[in-house]
Amino acid sequence: MNKKLSDFELDVMSIFWRVNKASAPQVHELITENKEVSYSTVKTIVDRLEQKSAIKRESLQGRTIFYAPAIKQESLSTPLLKGFLRRLFSNRPQQLIAQLIENEELNNDDIEKLEKMLAEKKSTQRKSKK
Amino acid sequence: MNKKLSDFELDVMSIFWRVNKASAPQVHELITENKEVSYSTVKTIVDRLEQKSAIKRESLQGRTIFYAPAIKQESLSTPLLKGFLRRLFSNRPQQLIAQLIENEELNNDDIEKLEKMLAEKKSTQRKSKK
DNA sequence: TTTTTATATCTACAAATGTAGATTATAGAG
DNA sequence: CTCTATAATCTACATTTGTAGATATAAAAA
Structure with missing residues (x-):
């Protein structure tokens, strides 16, 4: 994995970690349970996650692409927890x-x-x- | 407080929460213990924190401005912890x-x-x- | 086979972020 | 009183982020 993930990107990752495999339309469906965003927006985030190698293409159904996580939740949460602890809890x-x-x-x-x-x-x- | 704080802004806030009162040069001094950034960069962040009302001018010594936190650590950590827990620990x-x-x-x-x-x-x- | 519809792809853009040089001004040193 | 060093202010800019419209295209429906 190359770079940091943004909040929105992590929102989408959390969906992939939960359901393991999903298409962009499915992710859109799930995301809009909480906030209204257009399909385009979600697809852009999915594309960026693929660019960053956080997810990868897993299969096709028709021309619908199914993606799956390429990194484990812990591999992100562990380092991020350190920073969170430092910034917001004074390392306590x-x-x-x-x-x-x-x-x-x-x-x-x-x-x-x-x-x-x-x-x-x-x-x-x-x-x-x- | 208006808006979200970025990672770097939170780094600086964590210093203010620790020492309570500091000038931009002092913050620069402390920040550079961990990473090398120019004074300008740090001062920009301090300015943005003031803009966002996260810190406020507290006193002057000569023309050096001393700032102090305008928001408590908990008032940020509490809501941010929710998001962190959701995105990186599946709300567990x-x-x-x-x-x-x-x-x-x-x-x-x-x-x-x-x-x-x-x-x-x-x-x-x-x-x-x- | 043609039409419709769902997806993907492409392009765009304002705002936020990390970064810092150039310039100004003034407190303190001499 | 003048000089100097330090801090503030101003300006800038590439990159990332959130956001989405327009367009192309292929699968599915009719």
Whole structure:
């Protein structure tokens, strides 16, 4: 992958990550559930994502092109999370996590998984004298 | 505050949030610890932040202008976190938190605070049958 | 086979962004 | 009081981004 992706491009990527394979008309359909944009606009973004090698042509049906992600979500989210944490949370992961716990939905399974991870981290750190 | 802030603008805001009050030369000094940009460039960003009412003139020393944040970090981070979560974590806070726990540093105090918050959330949800 | 319609392709453009040189002005040094 | 260095102001520009109309074209419908 070459370059940074814009917000709109990431919106479209998030659709590809969700449905895995989609044509531009389908992406348009999904996008317009949230905001009204013309087909042309969406297709331009899809083209740019292909240019940037974030998606690739996967198959054809008639002359309709189906695309699929060419990069994994984590390969973008991991570096971007660093920047986000720095710019908006002064590099304090604790603050960011706290805000998520307060404002976002977590079911009990999620919570228990996270509790396990925290406990694990604590003991690891004790061992390594962190 | 009027408009969205760009990445570079957020970089500069993060400095203001950290030091609270700074002149353009000082911001330049701090920014160049990480990347080389000319004073002009930094001053342009500072001007744009003032235009966008994200910072305001706070005092003068000679003809040096000191600026201070005009918006709180949370007032930006809260809405931006929503978008970030949606675009890069498919709206799954659990994933985002997990990644932070795995990759970022948390001291034991942080961890214990978070554990408390999680426990609290779990019991609240039990009560409200979530 | 002709018509219609759905897609793709092409072109365009204003606004935002990252970047910085040139110019002006003034506070502080001497 | 004059000079100088530093900071502000002004101007500029290539690139990216969001946005979409116009046009071509092929598949599907009639």
